[in-house]
Amino acid sequence: MIKSSVFICGLAYSSFSSAQINLPNLPANMGDVxxxxxxxxxxxxxxxxxxxxxxxxxxxxxxxxxxxxxxGKFTAGIRYESYxxxxxxxxxxxxxxxxxxxxxxxxxxxxEVTVGNFYQQFGNGLVLRSYEERGLGFDNALDxxxxxxxxxNGLYLTGLVGKxxxxxxxxxxxxxxxxxxxxxxxxxxxxxxKKLRLTLGGSFVSRFQRDEDPALVLPENVGASAGRFxxxxxxxxxxxxxxxxxxxxxxxxxxGKIYKPGDAQIIMASYAKKGIAVSASAxxxxxxxxxxxxxxxxxxxxxxxxxxxxxxxxxxxLTFYPYASQPNGEFQYSGEVSAKLIKKPTWKxxxxxxxxxxxxxxxxxxxxxxxxxxxxxxxxxxxPGKEVLFRDFYVELNQKFGKxxxxxxxxxxxxxxxxxIQKAGFPTIHSDIFVADISYRLKKEGTxxxxxxxxxxxxxxxxxxQVMVEYTVNSHWFVAAxxxxxxxxxxxxxxxxxxxxxxxxxxxxxxxxxSYGKQRAGIFCVGGICRLVPASNGVTLTVTSSF
Amino acid sequence: MKHTVFTNALGKKxxxxxxxxxxxxxxxxxFSAIGQSTIPAADVKAMDGKTVNTSKFSNDGKPMIIxxxxxxxxxxxxxxxxxxxxxxxWQKETGVKLIAISTDDSRSSxxxxxxxxxxxxxxxxxxxxxxxxxxxxxxxxxxxTFVLNGKGEIVWQHNGYADGDEEHxxxxxxxxxxxxxxx
Numbered sequence: 001m002i003k004s005s006v007f008i009c010g011l012a013y014s015s016f017s018s019a020q021i022n023l024p025n026l027p028a029n030m031g032d033v034x035x036x037x038x039x040x041x042x043x044x045x046x047x048x049x050x051x052x053x054x055x056x057x058x059x060x061x062x063x064x065x066x067x068x069x070x071x072g073k074f075t076a077g078i079r080y081e082s083y084x085x086x087x088x089x090x091x092x093x094x095x096x097x098x099x100x101x102x103x104x105x106x107x108x109x110x111x112e113v114t115v116g117n118f119y120q121q122f123g124n125g126l127v128l129r130s131y132e133e134r135g136l137g138f139d140n141a142l143d144x145x146x147x148x149x150x151x152x153n154g155l156y157l158t159g160l161v162g163k164x165x166x167x168x169x170x171x172x173x174x175x176x177x178x179x180x181x182x183x184x185x186x187x188x189x190x191x192x193x194k195k196l197r198l199t200l201g202g203s204f205v206s207r208f209q210r211d212e213d214p215a216l217v218l219p220e221n222v223g224a225s226a227g228r229f230x231x232x233x234x235x236x237x238x239x240x241x242x243x244x245x246x247x248x249x250x251x252x253x254x255x256g257k258i259y260k261p262g263d264a265q266i267i268m269a270s271y272a273k274k275g276i277a278v279s280a281s282a283x284x285x286x287x288x289x290x291x292x293x294x295x296x297x298x299x300x301x302x303x304x305x306x307x308x309x310x311x312x313x314x315x316x317x318l319t320f321y322p323y324a325s326q327p328n329g330e331f332q333y334s335g336e337v338s339a340k341l342i343k344k345p346t347w348k349x350x351x352x353x354x355x356x357x358x359x360x361x362x363x364x365x366x367x368x369x370x371x372x373x374x375x376x377x378x379x380x381x382x383x384p385g386k387e388v389l390f391r392d393f394y395v396e397l398n399q400k401f402g403k404x405x406x407x408x409x410x411x412x413x414x415x416x417x418x419x420x421i422q423k424a425g426f427p428t429i430h431s432d433i434f435v436a437d438i439s440y441r442l443k444k445e446g447t448x449x450x451x452x453x454x455x456x457x458x459x460x461x462x463x464x465x466q467v468m469v470e471y472t473v474n475s476h477w478f479v480a481a482x483x484x485x486x487x488x489x490x491x492x493x494x495x496x497x498x499x500x501x502x503x504x505x506x507x508x509x510x511x512x513x514x515s516y517g518k519q520r521a522g523i524f525c526v527g528g529i530c531r532l533v534p535a536s537n538g539v540t541l542t543v544t545s546s547f
Numbered sequence: 548m549k550h551t552v553f554t555n556a557l558g559k560k561x562x563x564x565x566x567x568x569x570x571x572x573x574x575x576x577x578f579s580a581i582g583q584s585t586i587p588a589a590d591v592k593a594m595d596g597k598t599v600n601t602s603k604f605s606n607d608g609k610p611m612i613i614x615x616x617x618x619x620x621x622x623x624x625x626x627x628x629x630x631x632x633x634x635x636x637w638q639k640e641t642g643v644k645l646i647a648i649s650t651d652d653s654r655s656s657x658x659x660x661x662x663x664x665x666x667x668x669x670x671x672x673x674x675x676x677x678x679x680x681x682x683x684x685x686x687x688x689x690x691x692t693f694v695l696n697g698k699g700e701i702v703w704q705h706n707g708y709a710d711g712d713e714e715h716x717x718x719x720x721x722x723x724x725x726x727x728x729x730x
Contacts, residue, residue, distance in 0.1 A: 277665035307654035312619035
């Protein structure tokens with residue numbers, strides 16, 4: 001399957017598509033009805049060479065439609081979801097049809113009341129983030145009641161109680177949350193025009209789940225709290241948050257259920273003015289896996305979010321070995337500089353350099369024989385541990401020659417600890433990746449784009465290459481063809497090609513795409529949350545529309 | 548005989564539901580002539596951290612463009628870069644204002660301000676970290692661009708960006724500025 005890089009940034013590996021119908025609206029006194037729709041159907045051909053499994057149903061389809069009604073301060077909506085055979089790579093617990101999302105909201109200037117499903121993030125998400133990534137098959141919406149109130153100018157309070165979505169059902173845990181945010185410059189009139197702007201925030205989240213463990217006495221109420229601030233001064237910005245969670249033995253713990261409390265910190269600083277930008281961030285998470293069900297695994301029923309700080313890549317071979325954040329224990333850092341180097345009408349050039357890394361924490365495992373209180377491990381020092389989880393040194397040069405030619409050149413060196421991030425028992429992968437992406441705008445209409453990528457490594461399946469040609473005919477039509485080729489595989493018989501082709505039609509906000517070809521088994525990630533996608537061979541049709 | 552009765556009954560039933568369908572379609576079409584939807588209310592954050600209600604977006608009776616983007620989205624940034632080069636001319640000609648809505652989450656939200664400033668974008672930029680506005684506007688994949696008329700009504704939208712699309716966008720804005728109808 002191809003990700004069309006020219007057109008859209010699908011959060012989905014399969015969402016190189018999207019489309020518009022100007023639907024009729026109700027008259028002003030009757031409100032508006034709006035929504036969007038997406039369906040992806042894939043016809044699978046078994047292909048034992050690349051490991052594409054035999055799909056007994058032959059064809060599978062995921063689809064959804066949001067329908068939202070708005071009248072003045074009142075909004076209500078539903079999402080109908082359909083998994084008539086969830087696509088390969090989606091959790092099979094997505095099965096059948098239903099309306100797992102429905103809500104009603106009243107929002108005035110100061111007060112907002114929501115009943116039903118809602119998404120909510122407190123601060124950076126260290127103690128609470130319910131959100132959706134439809135392309136990833138990720139949705140941990142809450143179902144319950146939420147109140148938001150701006151009690152005085154600049155002081156925002158949010159309270160919520162709910163249960164969390166788990167595929168087509170709900171998890172057993174009860175979630176209660178409260179957040180307060182004070183925007184100092186809004187709250188105090190004297191400070192309204194000051195260049196220094198400060199926001200303070202604090203949140204508390206508690207999960208209740210009965211203790212039915214036959215052996216251990218588990219806390220039924222688990223609380224997590226966080227404090228944060230954000231500071232803006234002219235072109236400078238600083239954001240930091242600290243979170244703490246009480247002991248919460250759960251099945252996502254690294255070494256059996258442990259009673260160690262958890263904590264996480266994140267700090268992000270940036271400075272920018274016209275032509276140059278610098279940013280740096282660091283984060284640390286220690287035993288911060290927090291879910292509304294202590295027995296849940298993988299990506300199910302996550303309550304909080306520890307962001308991966310490494311650079312978000314779009315080119316295929318740069319995301320071959322993607323980092324997933326490790327809330328059980330990680331120390332991350334990232335720094336980025338970007339600058340405009342040349343600014344002539346006929347030649348523009350800018351550069352971006354990023355260096356990101358992640359290590360385990362500096363810990364010592366406790367001898368289970370002496371670990372009477374089941375703490376699992378101790379922290380030796382606050383800093384990073386010795387084991388490397390991920391590294392990415394990245395340089396990108398973007399050039400524009402006149403109005404017609406654009407050229408991007410990318411080099412990246414990555415280190416990927418496969419046995420921690422994916423599955424135990426694999427060696428760490430070191431790779432060099434090169435990308436050249438050139439596009440030429442044709443005289444009258446249309447653009448031709450050529451993308452060449454190479455990944456060189458002695459590990460895993462060795463060297464890969466990818467060539468893609470894309471022709472955007474006009475703002476409605478595009479066609480593309482690509483081949484991904486494992487040309488350096490040490491096992492000569494396994495030097496497979498993964499060719500595919502795609503055609504897309506796009507008008508306003510209606511989009512239809514049809515693709516045919518092979519897709520390599522791989523990991524698809526958004527924001528450090530990942531899922532495995534099996535190899536496939538077949539035809540995919542995607543229709544998207546918003547109205 | 549029984550058979551006829553059955554058919555008749557069925558026929559009647561069909562007729563009735565057809566009437567209903569026609570009535571519904573009729574109502575929908577009659578609505579279409581009257582209303583255009585306005586900006587839904589959601590809370591987003593300005594670059595200085597201030598909370599802003601999206602239903603308050605306005606441009607003194609002139610057209611507006613609302614563009615959803617993210618720091619990791621290449622086509623989005625291509626589109627906003629391309630517009631930035633001609634934005635001053637567009638503003639002079641049509642009075643248009645562009646509001647750029649970043650959907651970055653906490654992973655990359657720190658890079659929004661740096662991108663905007665270093666690129667020299669003169670747009671009004673807001674962060675929609677909880678994606679409330681994105682959902683309210685029924686935006687799926689980005690870039691997704693809306694054109695609003697002087698009354699704040701959404702008159703046109705487009706998903707995706709291909710080189711040169713901004714030329715079509717300004718055509719729409721020109722029509723809107725003149726009060727012409729968009730099909």
